[in-house]
Structures are given as structure tokens and as C-alpha cells.
Amino acid sequence: MIANLKKNRSPRRAFKYLLGTSKQARILGGQVFGRHLDRLMGQPIVDRQNSSKVVEELSHLFLSHSYINNYATGSVRHISLGFAHEDGYVSDEIKMTVVTRLMQELGYADTLWVAIDHHRDDPKHERVHNHDHIHIITHSLDLNGSYVKDYFDYHQIEAILRESELELALKPLRELDLNSPDQPVPIVLCHTSVEIEAELIPPVVCHLVAIQDENHHAAPDLSTELEPLNIGSLADDTSFEIA
Numbered sequence: 001m002i003a004n005l006k007k008n009r010s011p012r013r014a015f016k017y018l019l020g021t022s023k024q025a026r027i028l029g030g031q032v033f034g035r036h037l038d039r040l041m042g043q044p045i046v047d048r049q050n051s052s053k054v055v056e057e058l059s060h061l062f063l064s065h066s067y068i069n070n071y072a073t074g075s076v077r078h079i080s081l082g083f084a085h086e087d088g089y090v091s092d093e094i095k096m097t098v099v100t101r102l103m104q105e106l107g108y109a110d111t112l113w114v115a116i117d118h119h120r121d122d123p124k125h126e127r128v129h130n131h132d133h134i135h136i137i138t139h140s141l142d143l144n145g146s147y148v149k150d151y152f153d154y155h156q157i158e159a160i161l162r163e164s165e166l167e168l169a170l171k172p173l174r175e176l177d178l179n180s181p182d183q184p185v186p187i188v189l190c191h192t193s194v195e196i197e198a199e200l201i202p203p204v205v206c207h208l209v210a211i212q213d214e215n216h217h218a219a220p221d222l223s224t225e226l227e228p229l230n231i232g233s234l235a236d237d238t239s240f241e242i243a
Contacts, residue, residue: 001098001161001170004080005153011062011076011137015055018135021046023118027054028134029096030114031103032061042092044119058114062137065112068145077108077150079136079157084171090132092117098164099136105160107148113138 008014019025024044027037034057036050045051066075081098083090099115102108115136120129140147165172 001084001165002082003157003161004082005157006078006080007140007150008076008078012055012059014076014078014137015058018116018118018137019045019051019055019058021048021051023122025051025119026117028092028099028115028117030136031109031112032058032114034058034061058137061112062139065139065141069141069147075140077138077140079138080133081136081161082133083131085131086171087132090170094168094170095132095134097168098161099134101164102136102157102160103138106150106153106156107142108138111139111142111148 024046026044027041029041034054036053036057040050040054045054062076079102081095095117096115103113113136115134117132117134118129120132122129138148140150142148162172164170
């Protein structure tokens with residue numbers, strides 16, 4: 001598995017993008033509630049009216065919770081998870097097992113969070129997905145209004161994913177054959193738009209010291225432990241990806 005972690009201030013923008021009808025999004029679960037959420041839980045959201053209702057319901061929940069702390073700014077944290085192509089179609093049970101473990105071990109069990117599944121076929125996305133991927137939106141404040149500490153999220157998420165791969169018989173990222181024509185070229189993304197960047201591309205190695213060009217030159221050596229690359233900080237968004 002590979003993960004992408006982002007922090008931003010706009011839950012409405014994040015939900016509007018993630019619940020776009022072209023993505024056939026499904027609410028898999030989470031610590032959220034609402035009439036439309038309950039009614040559409042687990043169902044593909046392909047109707048624009050239903051999408052708008054769920055976006056408004058989730059946005060209201062997250063924005064309302066921010067008022068518990070007058071100094072809250074970066075109220076939303078967004079974790080994207082991509083499974084390897086070799087894992088095939090991953091069951092909802094396995095997806096939620098990984099998500100629930102992440103939320104508990106990262107300290108988000110006592111706050112608002114929701115897991116959103118996307119269909120592989122998204123005609124509005126520039127890249128065809130050949131793997132399953134899900135998104136987690138979690139509030140940065142717990143139910144008492146205190147920020148959930150995230151100083152070591154990178155290391156914690158990586159450890160959790162490696163442990164989950166072993167327990168759930170999922171394909172470890174470092175075993176992927178990057179020389180295979182079926183595998184995507186390793187790249188690092190850095191967009192200025194949260195909505196564009198929010199979509200996870202097929203499994204890639206993200207803490208690279210070299211990037212392949214269109215002729216597949218300068219392939220990274222995965223046998224060497226590399227330092228994680230902090231992609232950088234934007235005005236309202238900080239992102240990095242982990243392998």
C-alpha cells in the first residue's frame with residue numbers, strides 16, 4: 001500500500017471533490033452521522049442531488065466541530081490509501097480494517113472521520129486507475145477541542161501499513177516490479193490545488209531522489225533506504241506521500 005497525507009482548512013472543498021458523481025464514491029464508514037449519510041451508506045453516489053446533500057451534511061458536521069476551538073485553523077486532515085495492482089479488488093472488510101487501525105493508532109478514534117471509496121473508472125480523471133483506493137477525511141480536533149498530535153504521522157502510518165500488509169496478505173510496495181510495463185512510472189506530484197492533488201494516482205514510490213522521465217531514465221534503487229521527501233508547504237495545505 002501507499003499513503004498520501006494532506007492538511008488543509010476547507011472540509012467543504014475536500015468533500016465536494018471526493019464525492020463528485022464521476023467518481024461513483026461510496027461512504028464506507030466512519031464516526032459521522034446524518035439522515036442522508038445513513039440512507040446512502042455503502043451505495044455509489046452517482047446522482048448530483050444526493051452528492052450535494054451528503055457534501056452539505058458532512059461539511060456542516062466538520063465545520064460545526066471546528067467552533068469548539070476558536071483557534072482552529074487547519075481543521076481537516078486527508079489520508080489517501082492506494083492498494084497494489086496485485087491485490088485486485090479489495091473487500092470492504094479489509095479496507096475498513098486498515099482504516100480503523102489507522103484512526104485508532106494515529107489518535108483519531110475520538111473525533112469525526114469518514115472513509116470514502118472511489119470506483120476505478122473516473123472519466124474526469126487524467127489517469128486510469130488499475131488499483132483500489134480509498135480516502136479518509138478526519139477532523140484535527142478531538143471531541144474535547146484539542147488538536148490531535150501529528151508530529152510523527154509519517155512514521156506511524158508507514159509502520160501501520162507494513163503491519164497491515166503482513167496480517168492481511170496484501171502486496172508490500174517494495175516487492176512491486178517497477179520494470180514491468182504494467183506498473184506506473186514512479187513520480188512525485190506537487191499540485192497547488194487540493195482538489196486535484198486529493199486524487200491518489202496508481203501505487204508509486206513517493207520519497208524518491210530521482211524521477212524517471214518519459215524515456216524511463218534514472219530509475220530509483222528501491223533496495224536503498226531513502227529519506228522521506230517533504231513535498232512542501234502551501235498556504236493552506238501541507239502534503240507528503242509515504243511508501
